[in-house]
Amino acid sequence: MVRVRVVQHSGLRRQALRRRVLWGGAEVLVTVGVVLLLLVVHQVWWTNREAREGAGREVRALERAWDGAGGDSRTAVSAPSATAEPAPADASADPGVSEPAPGTRRRSADPPAPDWSRAYAILSIPRLGLRVPVAEGVSKAGVLNKGYVGHYPGTGQPGQAGNFAVAGHRNTHGEPFRYINRLAPEDIVRVETRSATYTYAVDQTLPQTAAHDGSVIGPVPRSGVKPGRGYEDPGYYLTLTTCTPEYTSRYRLVVWAKLVSMRPR
Known part of the structure; x- marks a missing residue:
């Protein structure tokens, strides 16, 4: 006698339901993975491409504007004496700061500040093959996310006594x-403006400090967190700041340089 296996329809329905649930879950996971991959590609690759192209166009526009203004380069002159009193500065070391520091004062002899968030200088680092525009302010949307380097409001301008402090994305x-x-x-960092090219030589690097260590961009730059790092005497300084470690904003990496020469355009 042959026994016929009886399959309950309810069991088949449960198996089909499980398969649909598993298949639907797999589709959701694949979709989420693709979306996350696209977000990573956009953030890491597309934003870099877009910002670099825009920054390159701005550099070329500045060069054309300056060349049209005329002016011949002359023999480089030594940096001015570092005995002059630097202009006061009051700003945060956080590259994400979006507004100028309140109560910042400028000496009457200082040149007026450039238009807000507009490029007005070019920063070059030959060792890194870098040539990038400098704009006033350090807001992300207005300056840094364009691929520009941002000048901390309240700090000195290129070639001035004090500290020309800037921030950029890492x-x-x-x-x-x-x-x-x-x-x-001794690595060279150049800052070009409409009137002159200022050459700075790297002097010190602070590999890591707290994001709130605002003293690193002071008129006489020094760390308020790392004792003994920085300077004690007035001078003509350049400060580069960025986030560290890579892909985080927990700490700040700081590079200090000193003015060594100025070449009028």
Whole structure:
């Protein structure tokens, strides 16, 4: 006698339901994975490409404007004496600061501040093959996310006594300061403006400090967190700041340089 196996329809329905649930879950996971991958590609690759192209166009526009203004380069002159009193500055060391520091004062002899969030200088680091525009302010949307380097409001301008302090992204949005940790003493950093080119030589690097260590961009830059790091005497300084470690904003990496020459355009 042959026994016929009886299959309950309810069991078949449960198996089909489980298969649909598993298949639906797999589709959701694949979709989420694709979306996350696209977000990563956009953040890491597309923002870099877009920002670098925009920054490059701005550099070329500045060069054309300056060339049209005329002016011949003359023999470089030595940096002015560092005995002059630097202009006061009051700003945070956080590259994400979006507004100028309140109560900031400027000496009457100082040149007027550039238009807000507009590029007005070019920063070049030959060792890194970097050539990027500098704009006033350090907001992300207005300056840093364009691939520009941002000038901290309240700090000195290029060539002035005191501290010309700037910030830049280390990752994404052009990441102009990604490799400033590779800079060594005597490496050259140039800041070009409409009137002159200022050459600074790297002097010190602070590999890591707290994000709130605002003293690193003071008129006489020094760390308020790392004793003994920085300077004691007035001078003509350049400060580069960015986030560290890579792909985080927990700490700040700081590179200090000193003015060594000025070449009028």
